[in-house]
Amino acid sequence: MGNRCAVIGVGQTHYTTRRRDVSMAGLVREAALRALEDAGLTFADIDAVVVGKAPDLFEGVMMPEAYLADALGAAGKPMTRVHTAGSVGGSTALVGASLIQGGVHDRVLVVAYEKQSESNATWALTTHLPFTSSLVVGAGGYFAPHIREYMRRSGAPDHIGTLVAVKDRLNAVKNPYAHLRIPGIDRAMVESTPMLWEPIRYLETCPSSDGACAIVLSSERAVTGTPAWVHGGAMRSEPIFRAGRDTVSPQAGIDCAADVYRQAGVTDPRRDLDVAEVYVPFSWYEPMWLENLGFCGVNEGWKLTEAGATALDGDIPWNASGGVLSSNPIGASGLIRFAEAALQVRGMAGEHQVEGARRALGHAYGGGAQFFAMWIVGAEKP
Amino acid sequence: MRPVAVAAFAQTTHTDHDTGLAEAELILPVIRAVREQSGLTEFGFTCSGSCDYLAGAPFSFVSALDALGAWPPIQESHVEMDAAFALYEAWVRLQHGDVDSALVYGFGKSSMGDLREIMTLQLDPYYLAPLGLDQLSYAGLQGASVKSDTASIARRSWESAQTNPYALKLPEPVETAPITDGAAAIVLVAGDLLRDRTNLAYINGIAHRIDPHYPGMRDLARSASAAAAATAAGVGEGPVDVAELHVQFAHEETILAEALGLPGDTVINPSGGPLAANPVMATGLIRIGEAAARVMDGTAHRAVAHATSGPCLQHNLVAVLSRES
Numbered sequence: 001m002g003n004r005c006a007v008i009g010v011g012q013t014h015y016t017t018r019r020r021d022v023s024m025a026g027l028v029r030e031a032a033l034r035a036l037e038d039a040g041l042t043f044a045d046i047d048a049v050v051v052g053k054a055p056d057l058f059e060g061v062m063m064p065e066a067y068l069a070d071a072l073g074a075a076g077k078p079m080t081r082v083h084t085a086g087s088v089g090g091s092t093a094l095v096g097a098s099l100i101q102g103g104v105h106d107r108v109l110v111v112a113y114e115k116q117s118e119s120n121a122t123w124a125l126t127t128h129l130p131f132t133s134s135l136v137v138g139a140g141g142y143f144a145p146h147i148r149e150y151m152r153r154s155g156a157p158d159h160i161g162t163l164v165a166v167k168d169r170l171n172a173v174k175n176p177y178a179h180l181r182i183p184g185i186d187r188a189m190v191e192s193t194p195m196l197w198e199p200i201r202y203l204e205t206c207p208s209s210d211g212a213c214a215i216v217l218s219s220e221r222a223v224t225g226t227p228a229w230v231h232g233g234a235m236r237s238e239p240i241f242r243a244g245r246d247t248v249s250p251q252a253g254i255d256c257a258a259d260v261y262r263q264a265g266v267t268d269p270r271r272d273l274d275v276a277e278v279y280v281p282f283s284w285y286e287p288m289w290l291e292n293l294g295f296c297g298v299n300e301g302w303k304l305t306e307a308g309a310t311a312l313d314g315d316i317p318w319n320a321s322g323g324v325l326s327s328n329p330i331g332a333s334g335l336i337r338f339a340e341a342a343l344q345v346r347g348m349a350g351e352h353q354v355e356g357a358r359r360a361l362g363h364a365y366g367g368g369a370q371f372f373a374m375w376i377v378g379a380e381k382p
Numbered sequence: 383m384r385p386v387a388v389a390a391f392a393q394t395t396h397t398d399h400d401t402g403l404a405e406a407e408l409i410l411p412v413i414r415a416v417r418e419q420s421g422l423t424e425f426g427f428t429c430s431g432s433c434d435y436l437a438g439a440p441f442s443f444v445s446a447l448d449a450l451g452a453w454p455p456i457q458e459s460h461v462e463m464d465a466a467f468a469l470y471e472a473w474v475r476l477q478h479g480d481v482d483s484a485l486v487y488g489f490g491k492s493s494m495g496d497l498r499e500i501m502t503l504q505l506d507p508y509y510l511a512p513l514g515l516d517q518l519s520y521a522g523l524q525g526a527s528v529k530s531d532t533a534s535i536a537r538r539s540w541e542s543a544q545t546n547p548y549a550l551k552l553p554e555p556v557e558t559a560p561i562t563d564g565a566a567a568i569v570l571v572a573g574d575l576l577r578d579r580t581n582l583a584y585i586n587g588i589a590h591r592i593d594p595h596y597p598g599m600r601d602l603a604r605s606a607s608a609a610a611a612a613t614a615a616g617v618g619e620g621p622v623d624v625a626e627l628h629v630q631f632a633h634e635e636t637i638l639a640e641a642l643g644l645p646g647d648t649v650i651n652p653s654g655g656p657l658a659a660n661p662v663m664a665t666g667l668i669r670i671g672e673a674a675a676r677v678m679d680g681t682a683h684r685a686v687a688h689a690t691s692g693p694c695l696q697h698n699l700v701a702v703l704s705r706e707s
Contacts, residue, residue: 067506
């Protein structure tokens with residue numbers, strides 16, 4: 001894992017359907033300045049900038065890091081652009097951390113964003129490579145069959161997805177940055193919304209958001225303020241079309257979790273971690289990832305959800321921030337998970353703070369549930 | 383820093399037209415070649431560079447994993463940049479000390495669309511892209527700002543390319559890099575894997591820097607970021623026998639040679655450079671591969687490689703390679 005690395009600043013924009021008042025550059029700069037302010041630093045203190053976002057087709061700007069260099073104070077510095085599909089926000093944090101762990105830099109600014117209002121993400125995701133056919137419309141069309149297979153295997157009752165949607169949306173009411181903050185949210189309201197992709201209803205899916213998230217990473221000698229120490233970080237990828245691939249519980253997710261737990265000395269994630277920010281864009285992915293990440297046995301995930309174990313007052317809160325279900329600037333969604341994990345162990349999560357959180361998991365996935373990025377951060381130096 | 387070396391390099395025989403191969407099919411032979419050359423079948427880290435806009439679809443890198451046969455799952459990342467920047471990420475990852483090998487690859491099929499106009503979409507979408515300048519137009523702006531014997535650069539590149547079996551067979555010299563389809567791969571090794579290998583090109587220094595985006599914010603006749611990257615990589619700390627430069631327009635060679643402080647006797651682009659084959663997103667990685675190949679075959683003792691990204695040489699990476707760690 002190399003040299004020690006810590007998160008010393010976090011900045012987020014308010015996530016919303018349309019940020020008409022700012023350009024893309026203005027959006028990323030807003031998050032970057034907030035992260036720098038949190039760290040008590042300025043752009044002059046930054047050695048390198050790493051930018052992440054999901055496909056360039058979402059905004060219609062090709063390799064936008066070139067255009068964003070000025071707004072992010074990168075001129076004269078190294079700048080890197082990461083793209084690993086939906087997991088990109090997590091990967092971007094890990095690429096930034098790598099620069100510090102490898103001893104190359106002392107302070108790195110990591111920024112991820114999406115301005116979904118510039119285009120239509122569902123259609124941008126539906127175009128296909130030349131000479132191949134597109135089998136689905138949008139991400140929901142791709143993932144719904146995997147969810148149905150999970151329900152068949154586990155025997156989970158139909159209402160589990162609804163419970164996740166209500167729980168994450170209740171949490172979002174406590175998060176001032178969350179996009180969807182729905183007063184009076186309950187099961188009846190979720191169940192009254194239209195079915196989009198069986199079994200996913202409208203309120204069981206993530207919104208399309210504009211927003212950016214930024215973090216400042218530091219080497220041990222350059223730490224300012226309240227650090228969240230990186231206890232482990234891992235990425236794993238597997239092919240999308242491998243015959244026999246288990247798309248319900250992908251091997252890459254299992255391997256990635258095993259790697260990050262080994263680095264952090266976690267043997268029982270439900271017991272050893274205090275809070276987890278996990279990439280759940282469709283409600284049913286909570287029970288599926290509970291199993292994939294080893295928080296319970298196979299086919300048992302839905303029982304944790306049903307028992308309230310993942311609620312804010314449960315024994316292992318998941319997505320105290322409201323998660324991807326409540327805010328989804330796609331390219332930033334993974335980094336928000338990583339940043340919220342850091343906020344929790346820094347004790348700076350505000351109204352959605354999990355009391356006494358000392359160690360937290362940040363998780364992101366992407367592509368056809370084939371790219372995974374995870375980190376564990378802690379209040380204590382590793 | 384921890385010593386890291388290039389152990390293998392392969393590229394496709396580049397073409398000026400679509401040969402009907404999908405991206406994964408383009409990559410497969412070069413991955414196989416570097417596996418054979420390096421004697422490694424698995425790698426501690428994998429990183430690639432590609433661009434969705436060349437294929438006109440999101441996630442152009444996803445199908446590449448099929449070519450790798452990424453099973454069991456691998457530690458892997460991707461930059462939406464030239465693969466030279468993926469090599470930089472891999473070099474950083476090897477500094478951690480826990481993995482000793484990395485596979486880097488890049489690929490692009492510029493034949494699939496109108497590259498010159500696609501590159502317009504790389505500009506600031508509010509203030510520059512609406513002006514409608516295509517890649518040739520803004521390169522022309524830079525070309526007009528610098529005194530350069532572009533005809534000689536084009537002729538020398540064309541003559542050098544005659545002995546490069548991977549380059550396009552161009553009927554005459556060109557001052558603009560041709561539309562090209564192709565791919566390339568490199569294997570990096572460190573730690574114990576350096577021990578038994580004798581034919582290595584060590585990366586003695588590697589760095590990159592970006593300039594402001596707006597051409598009006600820069601002196602286009604110079605490249606401040608290339609100069610800063612060259613200083614950080616240590617180009618001036620010894621002689622430079624060979625330099626492989628990411629020259630997509632002949633006048634850029636003049637700007638880069640000055641920015642990198644290349645001695646007058648440096649042989650520039652003995653492969654013919656990008657003016658002889660420009661598989662976008664792999665072109666920069668090929669510069670590192672070609673420089674490493676010169677070191678490994680003994681024709682250069684110390685070589686410099688350069689890669690660029692962004693309009694008018696906005697972003698520049700420089701690496702120094704030699705036989706010594």
